[in-house]
Amino acid sequence: MGGAWWRWGGQPLPAALWWLATAGWVGLLTLVLRQGVAAWGVWPRGARLLVGVLALAAAWWALVTLHRLGVAVLLGALLLVWVADIAAYFGGRAWGRRKLAPNISPGKTWAGAASGAAAVLALAGLWTWAAQWPVVGPWLAEGFYPRLGQGGTAAALVWLVLLTALSIAGDLFESLVKRSAGVKDSSGLLPGHGGVLDRIDALLPVLPAAMAALAWQGA
Structure with missing residues (x-):
């Protein structure tokens, strides 16, 4: 698990920080989603602000570190969220x-969630298989999914399911916050897309968890 890629600004970054961030997200999402829309507005304003600042900081930190690991690593983590979202949408509709x-x-269903998880597993399998190709293989082999599999297939599968669940829960969390505030869009910066947070809501918990997964797998 050692190596320069666990560093930030030249200083060693303990892998435990990523595990702590992931555990924090799991606990927060479980609590908030169980409490429901009305309860979020009862939280102290300072606590809600702190959650937002920490979430954005951790995601940015993870984004930069994943990029430093390689474009293929960052792309794999981003594709996980995008594929899960698209598959959940079409699977839910079907x-x-x-x-x-x-x-x-109201639009999210259990069938959609299962479709998202299945699509992510298929993506991981396809990426790992394509990593054996002669031309693009060396680049793909340095990507997120082959690295994730270095610590064992069983653990990698667990992490992929957890990452998919965090992606879906992150989307739900942002919907909950908007409903609590009584707004349809988080901002007007991206008309027709629900605001900036709608584009990054699932990434906020997934990016730090992707770092935790790589650390856990010793990749």
């Missing part, structure tokens, strides 16, 4: 019956 969180985001 087979969705049981709502995942009707009071927060």
Whole structure:
């Protein structure tokens, strides 16, 4: 787990920080989503502001570090979120019956969540297989998914499912915050897209967790 890539600004960055950030996200999302929309507004304003600042800082930190590991590493982590989101949308529309969180985001279903997880696993398998190709293989082999598999396939699968769950939960969290505030869009910077936070909501918990996964796998 050693090496220069665990450094930030020349200083060693303990892998435990990424595990702590991931555990923090799991705890926060579990608590907030269980409490529901109304409870979020009861939280002290300072606490909510602190959550936002820490979430953005951790995600940016992880983004920069993943990029320093290599473009293929960062691209793999980003693709995980994008593929999960797209597959969840189409899977939910095709087979969705049981709502995942009707009071927060009525459009999300358990079938959509399962579709997202299946698509992520397929992406990981396809990427790992393509890493054996003669032309693009060397570049792909340095990517997120081959690195994640270095510590064992079983652990990698668990991490992929967790990352997918965090992606979906991050999306739900942002929907909850908007409903609590009584707004449709988080900002007007991206008209028709719900605001900037709608574009990065799933990335906020996933990027630090992706770093934690690589650290756990010794990659």
